Amino acid sequence: MDAPSRFSLRLKACVYRGLNVIFSALDRYVSSPLPRQVSFQKWIPSTVSRPPGSIRLLFYTPEPFVRSVSAAPDSVQRKKYPVLVNFHGGGFCIGNPHDDARWATAVIEAQEAVVVSVGYRLAPEYPYPIAIDDGVDAILWIWEHADELNLDRTRIALSGFSAGGNLSFAVALKLHGLVQKRIPAVEIQLxxxxxxxxxxxxxxxxxxxxxxxxxxxxxxxxxxGMYKFFDASYLYPQPIDMGSPYLSPGLASEELLVAALPDRLMVYSCEWDQLLVETEKFRKRLQGLGKKVGGRMVVGQAHAWDKRPSFMRGNEQRDRVYAESTAELGRMWQTATR
Structure with a gap:
């Protein structure tokens, strides 16, 4: 069967993205309790990938937070906030950085951190590996501008959902390989x-x-059909090395995983997900390499279970998982102060 044309994929992307906007809005504006709104945003230039463009960064901040160091009194200037860089899901093709507002809210309320949600460029317009490159650019930009934004560059962690979960690993691996060209590797510690x-x-x-x-x-x-759309859009042009660590971090070499990934990790799988087996296999492999790996399989749930609008019902299981994760984030950030 012939591969679908890029034009037809773009048409499908418009439809799927429109549906996702509605779905996400129901969660952010109709489901109780309402999550936080974006505090401010930045558009940064792409520098790592070949096609030039801009990357949108949404900042979710606690109160009080002074965005500009120059506008802050001395007592506030000295406070540096830990940073969570987040990558949304959507098969690398749909979704936007607003989708994880509820996760950002949980992080801020538990840890008083700044969450930066990355609007990486999407396929089919921007196929592999542009999303990964944009993620690297986001981290480099945050590191370079940390002082002016009252961010603690020594306390940076990553998170992601679905495709964004893949990016959280792939970006860390690629950052390890590229960072020496711009900034001494020892200075960026995830x-x-x-x-x-x-x-x-x-x-x-x-x-x-x-x-x-x-x-x-x-x-x-x-x-x-949506899986086929995701794969045809992101994995272009063919052939692509599916075993590349940037596509398949679960297959990366032991040396790369040990050197490039942080020591503390949280990995959540879903009992009813087609990705369950590969995710759990990766967790065990990381544990065997000496990484401290938390997280678990979420029982009785399918892929993206925590993104469904809950309206007035709430979602106790989601709240428990987010609470576990934010508590571990706090322990990750504490390691930088010891």
Whole structure:
């Protein structure tokens, strides 16, 4: 079967993105309790990837937070906030940095940190590896501008959901390889990663992933056609090395994983997800390499279970998982002060 045209993929992207905007808005504006709104945003230039462009950064901040050092009294200037750089989900093709407002709210309320949600460029307009490059650019920019934004460059962690979970690992791996060209590697130390239901092994087909956890065929909220759209949009042009650590961090060499990933990690999988087996296999591998890996399989849930609008019902399971994760983020950031 011939691959779909890039034009047809862009048309589908417009439809899916429009539906996602509605879905996300129901969670952010209709579901109780309402999450925080964005405090401010920045547009930064891309420098790592070949196609030039801009990357949107949304800043969620606690109160009080003084955005400009020059405008802050001395007592506030000395306060530096830990930073969580977050990557949203959406198969690398849909979604936007607003989607994780509820996660940002949980982090801020638990740890009084600044959450920066990255609006990396999306496929099919910007296929692999542009999303990864944009993530690296975001971290480099935050590091370079930390002082003027009252951010603590010694306390940076990453998080991500689904495709964003993949990016949280892939960005860390690529950052390790590229950072020496611009900033001494020893000066950027990522303290941790929190990844929710990430893809970590692209050498498996979608059929093989489903076969590894057959209940996902019945429980998945994502239709097969959308999976095909995701893959055709992001994995372009062909052929691509599916075993590359930037696509499949679960297959990266032991040496790279030990050197590039922080020592503290949180990895969450879903019982009814086609990604369950590869995610749990990666968790065990990281533990075998001496990493301190928390997280768990979330029982009775499918992929992206925490992103559904809850309206007035709330979501106790989501709140528990987010509380576990934010508590571990606090321990990650504490390691920088010891």
């Amino acid at each position: 303290l941790g990663i929190v990844a929710f239901y990430p893809s970590v092994d692209w050498t498996q087909t979608r059929a093989e992933r489903t076969a590894s956890n057959l209940i996902s065929r019945q429980k998945s909220p994502i239709p097969e």
